[in-house]
Amino acid sequence: MKVLVCISHVPDTTSKINFTSDNSEFDKNGVQFVINPYDEFGLTRAMWIKEKNGGTVTVVNVGSAETEPTLRKALAIGADDAVRIDANPSDGFFVASQIAALAKENNYDIIIAGRESIDYNGGQVPGMIAALLNQPFINGCIGLELEGNNAQMIREIDGGKEKLSADLPIVIGGQKGLVEEKDLRIPNMRGIMSARTKPLQVRPAIDSSSRTKVGDFEKPAPKSAVKMVDAENVQELVSLLHNEAKVI
Amino acid sequence: MSVLVYLENWEGKFKKNSFEAAQYAAKTAEMMGTEAIGVSLGETDDLAVFGAYGLSKVISLGGADFGQFDNYKTASALKSIAEQNSADTLIISGTLNGKSVAPIASIMLNAGLITNVTELPSSVSPLTLKRSVFSSKGFVNYSSEEATKIVCFIPNSVGVTEGSGSCEVVQGNVSLDATPTTTINEVDRIKGKIPLPEAERVVSAGRGLKGPENWGMIEELAEVLDAGTACSKPVSDMGWRPHTEHVGQTGIAINPDLYIAIGISGAIQHLAGVSSSKVIVAINNDAEAPFFKAADYGIIGDAFEVVPKLTEAIRNFKATN
Structure with a gap:
């Protein structure tokens, strides 16, 4: 079983988000970068697949050399090898085109990407990879079991869940549920040591365009001060919600 | 030129999301000086009601292909209807199903895809939209100059107000591309809960x-x-x-x-x-x-x-x- 896990390199969830003074870019100053949390669930699930069915787990990122520590962390967690496609990930289509090109050469059985990345929240890449490869796409996947060449999956739908099956190869948009939070693998010392010598291939980007253009960033409008209501007087909150906020 | 909107239904019923999408499309079409056309798949409630949200026409596609949700078949149907109506803009509400369709449709239509949108377009030439990034800790303006664009907005972000009127409903006809097969074995909706x-x-x-x-x-x-x-x-x-x-x-x-x-x-x-x-x-x-x-x-x-x-x-x- 050959599994490819797509890894986004994103600001830690506790990061304060700032933009450069001309609002043209995200200000990386002082920001810690991590494996995108949605991708972490997929990575641990990929390790389980490998341990049960044999095979390899490859991780891929489209980015500059500064993302390599994040790929090394994925190797420390247990991936066998890493590929960094050397390019500025300018939009979802560009990134998906790069990963689809890698996949066409390597014929992975399963490609797992996070449902979205917590930086741009585009949610575009896994579905685009699937469509470029013409493979089944299961988004918001919260369960994955393999039986031979067939995958049994559960995906979240609005107001419930759905059980599906498809023949491999498939593309998964993953999230919590692929494994539980408590099951997430974290690097141990042996993993960190061995990650240093695992292969990390740098691959030139294929020629591809972007289909969207990023303009100015802005921060959300500041909230006005909170109005406190006495705990003994919840009636006042009801009046405020009705008369002032007009939400009930 | 026209604006197309996917009218998602839940077991044949329409929800606020679908009306919000229709109105989003109608307002975008107005900015572009064109009409907004709805696409509905499967057996549903009355479609003429979408006239009250500004659509000029709804194209309904029935038949066994659309009995259950399938992201590829939905995308393929949208592509076919978009081509038949020379639509250059496609509006999809960012529900869980919508988010599963939009990226596939963007590949099929060679379209620029802008997701997580929180407002109506600030400009239509080029199409420019504000979208949420960093999990609502910021916003950024995106634009696309592709011949076809797909906009996927966050449900409940723009809201909807009901107007009056009804619109024409026509039965459409599409030939679907051969697409990957995923089989739905069981659908488990939590009853009595608001998603x-x-x-x-x-x-x-x-x-x-x-x-x-x-x-x-x-x-x-x-x-x-x-x-x-x-x-x-x-x-x-x-x-x-x-x-x-x-x-x-x-x-x-x-x-x-x-x-x-x-x-x-x-x-x-x-x-x-x-x-x-x-x-x-x-x-x-x-x-x-x-x-x-x-x-x-x-x-x-x-x-x-x-x-x-x-x-x-x-x-x-x-x-x-």
């Missing part, structure tokens, strides 16, 4: 509730408010509540009209997923809880005393209004 992404009001609780056995009062408050129920990440990680209820940066991002946070401290990761809510109420016994800085209204007090009183007060209010 979070579409809930206009949400009651959410955290570790302050002390244990899963105390959620009865949260559900009661949600019931009188006609609200969905949600929870913080620790609560879902401990298995007190299903992770479909986890809102926040790594769970579901929501933007209801009213968000009531009970016994949730307001960690930055939680706030990221809920800060787009129009009105936020925080109830916490810790006066220093960060949530009070992000809330519109706050009550410092014991949830076990405040929540039942609030439920009662709302029940009385509803009985007399």
Whole structure:
């Protein structure tokens, strides 16, 4: 079983988000970068697949050399090898085109990407990879079991869940549920040591365009001060919600 | 040139999301000086009602291909209808199904895709849209100059107002591309629960509730408010509540009209997923809880005393209004 896990390199969830003074870019100053949390669930699930069915787990990122520590962390967690496609990930289509090109050469059985990345929240890449490869796409996947060449999956739908099956190869948009939070693998010392010598291939980007253009960033409008209501007087909150906020 | 909109249905019924999408398309079409056409798949309720939201026509596609949701078949049908109507803009509501269709449709149509959109276009030449990034900690303006564009907006972000009128409904005809097969074996919808992404009001609780056995009062408050129920990440990680209820940066991002946070401290990761809510109420016994800085209204007090009183007060209010 050959599994490819797509890894986004994103600001830690506790990061304060700032933009450069001309609002043209995200200000990386002082920001810690991590494996995108949605991708972490997929990575641990990929390790389980490998341990049960044999095979390899490859991780891929489209980015500059500064993302390599994040790929090394994925190797420390247990991936066998890493590929960094050397390019500025300018939009979802560009990134998906790069990963689809890698996949066409390597014929992975399963490609797992996070449902979205917590930086741009585009949610575009896994579905685009699937469509470029013409493979089944299961988004918001919260369960994955393999039986031979067939995958049994559960995906979240609005107001419930759905059980599906498809023949491999498939593309998964993953999230919590692929494994539980408590099951997430974290690097141990042996993993960190061995990650240093695992292969990390740098691959030139294929020629591809972007289909969207990023303009100015802005921060959300500041909230006005909170109005406190006495705990003994919840009636006042009801009046405020009705008369002032007009939400009930 | 025209604007096309996917009118998603749930077991044949339309929801606020579908009307919001229709109106989004109609307003975008007006900016472009063209018409907005709806596409509906499968057997549904009356489609002429979409005239009240500004659509000039709805194309209905029936038949066995659309009995159950299939992301590829939906995308393929949208592509075919877009080509038949020389549509250069496609609007999709960012529901879980919508988010599963949009990227596939963008590849099939060679379209520029802009997702997570929070407002109507600020310009239509080139098409420019504001979208949420960094889990609502920021926004950015995106544009696309591709011949075809797909806009996927966050449900409940732009809202909808009902007008009057009806529109023409025609039976469409498409030839679908051969697409990958996924089989749905079982659909399990939670009955009597309002799905979070579409809930206009949400009651959410955290570790302050002390244990899963105390959620009865949260559900009661949600019931009188006609609200969905949600929870913080620790609560879902401990298995007190299903992770479909986890809102926040790594769970579901929501933007209801009213968000009531009970016994949730307001960690930055939680706030990221809920800060787009129009009105936020925080109830916490810790006066220093960060949530009070992000809330519109706050009550410092014991949830076990405040929540039942609030439920009662709302029940009385509803009985007399």
